Amino acid sequence: MTIGVLALQGDFDAHRKRLEELGAEVVLVRKPEQLEAIDGLVIPGGESSTILKLLGEEGFEKLKEFVRAKPTFGTCAGAILLANEVENPKQVGLGVLDVRIRRNAYGRQLESSIREGKLNSAPIEMVFIRAPKFERIGPGVEVIATEGKDPVAVRQGRVMAATFHPELSTDTRVHQAFLDLVSATF
Amino acid sequence: MSHNNGNSTSLRLKTGLAEMLKGGVIMDVTNAEQAVIAERAGAVAVMALERVPAQIRAEGGVARMASPKKIREIMAAVSIPVMAKCRIGHFAEAQILQELGVDYIDESEVLTPADEAHHVDKHAFKVPFVCGARNLGEALRRIAEGACMIRTKGEAGTGDVVHAVKHIRQIVQEMRILTVLGEEELYAKAKEHGAPYELIRMVAKEGKLPVPNFSAGGIATPADASLVMQLGAEAVFVGSGIFMKDSTTFADPQEAEKRAKAIVQAATHYQDPKVLLEVSEDLIGAMKGLAVAGIDEAHMLQTRGW
Numbered sequence: 001m002t003i004g005v006l007a008l009q010g011d012f013d014a015h016r017k018r019l020e021e022l023g024a025e026v027v028l029v030r031k032p033e034q035l036e037a038i039d040g041l042v043i044p045g046g047e048s049s050t051i052l053k054l055l056g057e058e059g060f061e062k063l064k065e066f067v068r069a070k071p072t073f074g075t076c077a078g079a080i081l082l083a084n085e086v087e088n089p090k091q092v093g094l095g096v097l098d099v100r101i102r103r104n105a106y107g108r109q110l111e112s113s114i115r116e117g118k119l120n121s122a123p124i125e126m127v128f129i130r131a132p133k134f135e136r137i138g139p140g141v142e143v144i145a146t147e148g149k150d151p152v153a154v155r156q157g158r159v160m161a162a163t164f165h166p167e168l169s170t171d172t173r174v175h176q177a178f179l180d181l182v183s184a185t186f
Numbered sequence: 187m188s189h190n191n192g193n194s195t196s197l198r199l200k201t202g203l204a205e206m207l208k209g210g211v212i213m214d215v216t217n218a219e220q221a222v223i224a225e226r227a228g229a230v231a232v233m234a235l236e237r238v239p240a241q242i243r244a245e246g247g248v249a250r251m252a253s254p255k256k257i258r259e260i261m262a263a264v265s266i267p268v269m270a271k272c273r274i275g276h277f278a279e280a281q282i283l284q285e286l287g288v289d290y291i292d293e294s295e296v297l298t299p300a301d302e303a304h305h306v307d308k309h310a311f312k313v314p315f316v317c318g319a320r321n322l323g324e325a326l327r328r329i330a331e332g333a334c335m336i337r338t339k340g341e342a343g344t345g346d347v348v349h350a351v352k353h354i355r356q357i358v359q360e361m362r363i364l365t366v367l368g369e370e371e372l373y374a375k376a377k378e379h380g381a382p383y384e385l386i387r388m389v390a391k392e393g394k395l396p397v398p399n400f401s402a403g404g405i406a407t408p409a410d411a412s413l414v415m416q417l418g419a420e421a422v423f424v425g426s427g428i429f430m431k432d433s434t435t436f437a438d439p440q441e442a443e444k445r446a447k448a449i450v451q452a453a454t455h456y457q458d459p460k461v462l463l464e465v466s467e468d469l470i471g472a473m474k475g476l477a478v479a480g481i482d483e484a485h486m487l488q489t490r491g492w
Contacts, residue, residue: 008454009230011205030455045206046230047266053228053447054454077206089265103265109289110312112199129202130267130289168202 001186003179004029004038006063008054010046010077014167018175032062040071040182043078045129045165048103049091051077060094067096071158071185073178079161080132087135096159098138105133117147117164124171126152126164133163144177158185200314200334203267203289204398207231207335207421211411211453212400213446214238214425217256218263223439224428227446231267231289233423234260239296239343239487240426240473244433249297251279254286261287269316274491275301277310284313290335292316293328295490296342296425303492308332318402320353320488322360322389323379329397330382336395338419339488340403343426343433345475347410349488350403351417357399358418364390403488406472407445408452408465415456422453432474445469 003019005012007028016026019042027038035041043051055063066072067082074082080103084095087102106112109130117126126147134151137143145153145162153162153174160181166174210230215221221232236252237245251272261268267289272279274293279300283291293306295318308315309332318339319325325336338357340350364375364386372390376383388396401419405411406427414422428446431437437445448465455461483489 007209009209011208013208014205030458046208047206047210049225049266050210050228050230050450053450108261108287109199109203109267109314110284110287112203114195114198127198127202129199129206165202168198168205 001025001040001182002027002038003182004034004041006041006043006051006078008046009050010044011165011167012044012046014165015042015044015075015175018167018172019179022172022175022179024179032059035062035066038070039186040073040178041066042178043072043074043081044167045076045078048077048080048086051081052092064094064096067094067159071160071178071182072096073160073162073181075162075165075167076129076131079163082159082161085136097154097156097161098141099134099154099161100136101132101163102135103132104130105135106131115147117145117152119145119153119173124173125169127168128164129168131163145174155181196312197334201397203314204316204335207267207400208398209454210421211446211450212269212421212423213428214423215260215429218259219439220429220442221260221264221268223443224446225264225266227443228450229266229446230421231269232260232264233269233271233292233425234288235271238426238430240345240430240433241343242296243343243476243487251276251283251297254282257283257286257288271297272306273297274299275304275306277306280306280311280313280315284311288313290314290316293333294318295339295487299490305331305492316400318488318491319357321356321379323381324491325357325395325399326379326381326385326389329385329395333397335398335400337400337402337423338414339491340401340405341478341481342403342487343476344404344478344481345406345427345473346478347404347406347413348478350401350405350410350414353403354401354414354417354419357395361389361393361395365393404478405449406475407469408448408462411449411452412456412462415453422449424449427473430473433476437473441470445472
C-alpha cells in the first residue's frame with residue numbers, strides 16, 4: 001500500500017512522518033503522473049491558493065480524476081481543495097466533497113488555537129491554524145469530528161477532510177482512520 | 187506584557203504557521219496592487235513594506251516599520267498571510283504590528299536597528315516572529331528569544347545570492363558538525379556559538395533547527411531559489427528581486443508577475459532541472475542588482491543584529 005502526499009507546498013513533511021510512523025510507504029507527489037502509482041493521497045495544509053496555482057490545469061484535471069477514484073484525505077488547505085464550494089474569497093475546488101467551506105473563518109494568525117474536540121465522540125487535540133470552517137454539510141457527508149458545535153472533520157465515501165491539523169499533534173488516530181479507509185478499498 | 191510564549195501551545199501555533207509556508211515563496215510588496223500580483227502568482231505570504239530593501243539601500247535615511255495604513259490596505263487586498271517588519275529591538279513597533287493583526291513579524295536587519303544590544307523579547311508576543319541569521323549561533327540566539335522561523339540574512343536588496351548561499355551553507359555545516367560530536371563536547375560548542383546549551387543539544391540530536399529554516403537576501407531568479415533550497419532552505423523570501431528593475435525603478439508589472447510565477451514553480455520543483463529550465467526560458471533579465479563583493483562592510487545590512 002503506497003500513500004502519496006501532495007508535496008507542491010505546505011506541511012507535507014509532517015504528514016509523511018506521521019504516515020511512515022504508522023507503517024505506510026510514502027511518496028511525495030509533485031508531478032501528475034505520480035498519481036498513477038499510489039493507492040491513496042493526502043493533501044496537506046498550506047496555502048490553498050498557492051497549491052491551486054502549482055497544480056496547473058493538467059494537474060488539476062488529473063487530481064480531479066484521482067479523488068473520484070481513490071481514497072483522499074485533506075487537512076486545512078487540503079479540505080478547501082476537496083470542497084465543491086469555497087468562500088472568502090470564492091475559489092475553484094475539486095468538487096468531490098459536498099460541503100461549503102469558508103477560508104480563514106476564525107480570523108488571522110492571532111486567532112489560531114489548539115482546542116479539544118471529539119473524534120467519533122472520543123476527546124482529541126485539534127490544532128487550528130488560520131483554519132477554515134465547514135458552513136454547509138451535504139446530505140451524503142458524515143461528520144466524524146466536532147469542536148464545540150462545529151463539524152471539523154468529515155467523510156464522504158472515499159474522501160476525508162479535516163479543518164484542523166492532525167499532522168501537528170502526536171495523536172495518530174485520524175491518520176490511522178485514513179489508512180484504514182485505504183486498506184478497505186485496496 | 188504577558189509571557190504568551192512561555193507555554194508550548196503558543197510555540198506550536200507559531201511554528202505551525204511556518205510549517206504551512208514551507209515549499210513556498212514569501213514576497214516583498216509595497217502596496218495593495220503588488221500584493222494582489224504576488225497572490226495571483228502563487229505567493230504563500232507577502233511582506234508589507236514601505237520601501238523594498240533595494241530602495242532603502244539606494245535612498246538611505248532611517249528605515250522604519252511601514253505605515254499601519256499601508257499594511258492594513260495590503261491585509262485587506264489578499265487572503266494569504268501578511269507579514270511586516272519591525273526594527274531590531276523595537277518592541278513598541280512590534281506591539282503596534284501585533285495590535286494591527288499581522289500574521290508574522292520580521293524583526294529585520296533591513297530596517298535601521300533601534301537597539302544596539304538587545305533584540306525584541308519575542309516570547310512576550312502572541313504573534314510569531316521570523317529573524318535573520320548568518321550562522322548557527324545567531325539563529326539559536328534568536329530562537330532562544332522566541333523566534334519561530336529563521337531565515338538567512340544574505341545581503342538584502344542586492345539581487346546577489348552569494349551571501350544567502352554563504353549563510354545557509356554555514357548554518358547547515360555547523361549543524362552537521364554538532365551531530366557527530368560527543369555529549370561532552372557540546373558544552374564548548376555552546377560557548378563557541380554563543381548559544382544556549384539546551385538548544386545546541388537539541389540541534390545535535392535532530393540535525394536541524396527546532397523551527398523552520400528559510401532563506402532570504404539577494405534571491406532574484408528561479409535558479410537562485412532552487413540553489414538555496416537544494417542547500418537546505420525550506421522556503422524562500424524574495425524581496426527586491428520581483429518588483430524592481432534596478433535599485434530605484436519598478437519592473438513592468440507583467441514582467442514582475444511572470445518572474446514571481448517562475449520563482450514559485452522553482453521553489454516547488456527545485457530538484458527538477460527540466461521544470462527550472464522551462465520556467466527560466468522566457469524571463470527577461472532579472473534586476474540589475476549590486477555585487478556584494480563591491481560593498482564595504484560598513485554598508486552591509488547583514489552585520490546588524492547581535
